[in-house]
Amino acid sequence: MLNSRQQQEIRACCDAVSFDVSMAAYSTFKAGGQAAALAEVQNLDQLSALLEYCRREVIPWRVIGRGSNILVMDTGFNGVLFRLGGDFRTVQLEDESETTVISAGGGCLLADLLGWCRRHGLGGLEFLAGIPGGVGGTVRMNAGAFGHSIGEFLQVVSIIGADGVVRKKTATALSLDYRSCMVEGYGPSQAIILSVTLQLQEADGEQIAEIMRNYMLERKKNQPLSSPSAGSFFKNPEGDYAGRLIEAAGLKGARVGGAMVSPVHANFIVNDGGQGTAADILELMHKVQEKVRKQTGIFLEPEVHIF
Numbered sequence: 001m002l003n004s005r006q007q008q009e010i011r012a013c014c015d016a017v018s019f020d021v022s023m024a025a026y027s028t029f030k031a032g033g034q035a036a037a038l039a040e041v042q043n044l045d046q047l048s049a050l051l052e053y054c055r056r057e058v059i060p061w062r063v064i065g066r067g068s069n070i071l072v073m074d075t076g077f078n079g080v081l082f083r084l085g086g087d088f089r090t091v092q093l094e095d096e097s098e099t100t101v102i103s104a105g106g107g108c109l110l111a112d113l114l115g116w117c118r119r120h121g122l123g124g125l126e127f128l129a130g131i132p133g134g135v136g137g138t139v140r141m142n143a144g145a146f147g148h149s150i151g152e153f154l155q156v157v158s159i160i161g162a163d164g165v166v167r168k169k170t171a172t173a174l175s176l177d178y179r180s181c182m183v184e185g186y187g188p189s190q191a192i193i194l195s196v197t198l199q200l201q202e203a204d205g206e207q208i209a210e211i212m213r214n215y216m217l218e219r220k221k222n223q224p225l226s227s228p229s230a231g232s233f234f235k236n237p238e239g240d241y242a243g244r245l246i247e248a249a250g251l252k253g254a255r256v257g258g259a260m261v262s263p264v265h266a267n268f269i270v271n272d273g274g275q276g277t278a279a280d281i282l283e284l285m286h287k288v289q290e291k292v293r294k295q296t297g298i299f300l301e302p303e304v305h306i307f
């Protein structure tokens with residue numbers, strides 16, 4: 001909980017701020033506790049001021065995107081969550097003379113980025129169609145599908161850390177792994193991605209649209225898209241699929257409260273009816289991990305970031 005002086009001072013840094021906010025409204029799981037503050041940051045000045053304030057007052061902070069791969073525990077997050085909007089939502093050519101390199105803000109929705117690429121005849125990212133994230137979260141997660149991930153296209157990442165200094169890091173300074181991207185010299189949650197430059201390729205807009213439509217159809221066929229979830233809950237272990245192991249353990253349809261292992265896709269934990277709590281989801285997660293470990297010796301690591 002922030003006291004009223006802190007709330008006022010935070011509001012002075014960024015007026016689009018809410019206090020004691022239920023994170024169920026900001027996560028695709030539609031579950032989770034409260035954040036002491038959620039700041040919809042519009043520009044770098046606001047973000048720098050907030051970071052400085054949090055540093056001075058020793059208030060924990062984290063950045064979130066569209067909340068499609070997070071679960072905030074029911075006990076909540078006792079600090080400030082930043083969400084990048086305004087200036088951080090732009091997409092443009094990095095340089096007018098280089099027609100296939102673009103710059104996208106960390107707060108830009110993937111759907112907006114993909115629409116921009118289609119309109120400008122730039123292909124490569126179509127495999128991301130249907131992933132409900134923002135650019136910063138997608139890069140942090142090194143999100144991907146159908147054999148590709150966003151890391152393949154990254155050239156430069158512009159970040160700001162707790163010290164308030166903006167730095168540009170080339171792809172060589174990033175540790176890009178399966179569903180993870182870390183910046184050299186920064187802790188896992190300490191580099192806020194402000195923008196990225198991506199190397200794409202010229203392509204026909206109609207063809208781009210067609211490829212995206214096909215990927216979306218694949219998703220509709222195989223994923224429980226009408227129930228709240230965070231997509232695949234667990235990372236695939238080396239050489240196997242989490243969904244296959246969970247299904248083989250007889251866990252399709254297993255429930256704890258409102259949380260259920262989807263009968264459509266066993267690696268999706270869904271918040272059935274939207275009434276489940278984060279505790280339900282976490283208990284089901286443990287149940288799945290335990291049973292799969294007992295049967296196969298494999299520990300399923302969550303892909304979802306829990307905080």
Ligand SMILES: Cc1cc2nc3c(=O)[nH]c(=O)nc-3n(C[C@H](O)[C@H](O)[C@H](O)COP(=O)(O)OP(=O)(O)OC[C@H]3O[C@@H](n4cnc5c(N)ncnc54)[C@H](O)[C@@H]3O)c2cc1C
Nearest residue numbers: 065066067068069133134136137138140143144193230231
């Ligand atoms: C129906 C559904 C389908 C999905 N399908 C896929 C899929 O096919 N492939 C896949 O990889 N994922 C998939 N996901 C998961 C999720 O959509 C992606 O991981 C997405 O890219 C996360 O983006 P986000 O903006 O929602 O990030 P969030 O969930 O908000 O955040 C995820 C992590 O990134 C960090 N973060 C967010 N913004 C920033 C930033 N600006 N700078 C630094 N760190 C940041 C957060 O602190 C958190 O640790 C799916 C999810 C759903 C609900």
